[in-house]
Amino acid sequence: MTMPLLLLPSVVLVPGQVIPLQLYTHRLVAMVRRVADKDKTFGVINLSKNYDDEGRHHFTSIGCTAEIFSMKDEMDEPSGISTVRVKARGRQRFKIVDMKSEITGDIIGRIRILPEVSMVHVLEGARLPSHRKLMVQPPDDSDDMIKTAVDRQGNILTSVDLRFKNPITKMYTANYMWWPPWVYQMYDIDWLVEQIKAELHSWCPSLPPDPVDLSFWVAHNLPVNDEMRLRLLAFDSVVQRLRFGLSIIRKSGVILCCDSCQEEIANKKHVFSMSREGPLGAYVNPGGHVHEMFTVLSVKNLENVGFASTEHSWFPGYAWTIVQCRGCNSHMGWMFTVAKMNLSPKKFWGLCRSSIKTSFGKVEEQDEKEKIGFIV
Incomplete structure (x- = not known):
């Protein structure tokens, strides 16, 4: 797959992120107009502050496609310069296979869309098939699960505990495995989502419920540099992204300096x-x-x-x-x-x-x- 590329300094676009652009150079304005008339999709890659041995800017091999959803043409009457205001949303991660510069100055890249790998649960192979239909959510230890009946004088007649005595959860087989249960829990996607939401609830109360969307939200909103964000973007598995993101959240400092x-x-x-x-x-x-x-x-x-x-x-x-x-x-x-x-x-x-x-x-x-x- 080939598409035009836009190189942006200090910007690492991730899926789901909205990026605004204001373009005024003739080459970029013409490129965006061609993209808008075609499939409204172009690639965004990070232009590093570092230089190679030949004095050229270093650019990354990992990028993200962007889909235009808003576009406005403007004309500066005193100067006669045409500008384009664009809003685009990140869609899919990709890796650059090859890139070249056209005679028009456009940078065209041959890219490979990176897959989103869905991994089965870490204990999937150890579960008995006959137990899968009996698995329940972890028991709730709140008082709401204990029902009490009283008479008119307020005397307790009976009390019923609705909590499961011996529940079968998706982690129950970890007790029979070689490693301790907490090791397998670290790769449980539901547990990772709960931990990240608990850590970042004060930042944004309404975090994305979908694990994939949450992993990209974390990659977008954490106070990390371009190198760390690119590492998050390079992971093909949502479990890897969530684990790495949670590690950054817990190991990074409390001070922004x-x-x-x-x-x-x-x-x-x-x-x-x-x-x-x-x-x-x-x-x-x-x-x-x-x-x-x-x-x-x-x-x-x-x-x-x-x-x-x-x-x-x-x-x-x-x-x-x-x-x-x-x-x-x-x-x-x-x-x-x-x-x-x-x-x-x-x-x-x-x-x-x-x-x-x-x-x-x-x-x-x-x-x-x-x-x-x-x-x-």
Whole structure:
């Protein structure tokens, strides 16, 4: 399969993610129009900040197809430059087999769609066929499972326990296997989904229920660099993605700090979702550069640059102000302040994913976990 490719710096598109584009160069505008007239699908690959031995940008071999679902043509009358505003959604992972540059300047890639491998349960081969129809969900230990009958004077007549005495669950055969049951539980997809939802519930209460969608949601919203996100994207199995994502969540630090000088910027407990897609979103500025940023409610060691403006604001009703690190003056993102009184929150910050990383810093004793240095 061949398709046109778009190389974007500091952007790793994952399935389900929405990416906005504002294109003004003649080559890219013409390419997008051709794609929109054909099948509305093109490929997005990450353009690394690193260079090869010949001084050229290094690009990754793993990418994601993007399907255009919104497109708007605009014309700048003073300059006569034609621009195209596009919104596309990530669809399928692919690996580049070969790529070439056309005479028009378009980059065409020959790609192979990566399969989504569905694995059977880790204990599937050890279960007795006669027990499968008897398997139930793990017992609920709540008081609702115990029914009590009383008379008019409030005296207890009888009590019935509705919980299963010896339930047969899908993990029951782990007790007869070579490894301890908790080893097999680590590869149980339902258990992985429950653990990730428990860890990230404060970020977004309505997480995707489907395990595959959740694995890509995790890959999209975790505060990791391009290399770690590409590793998540390269896994063909949802179990592998969930396990690796859960490992990052539990081993990464609680502090978001500056990527350049490691100055503490925010705490992960202050991360929140400003949109339905999660705490991280992709936004494009008038110059066509795509920024991926986290939204947080509280920061430290940042200073404002310039004045607040509502022009081209990514959040209607909010004014933006550029913020930079107080330690090294690196660009960190923007502060958004409310311009209309009926909006909430009154103030929040958007931190660029490429400008931050996680570290452990100082944590409370009850939150003390395994320290392995910097994760991202």
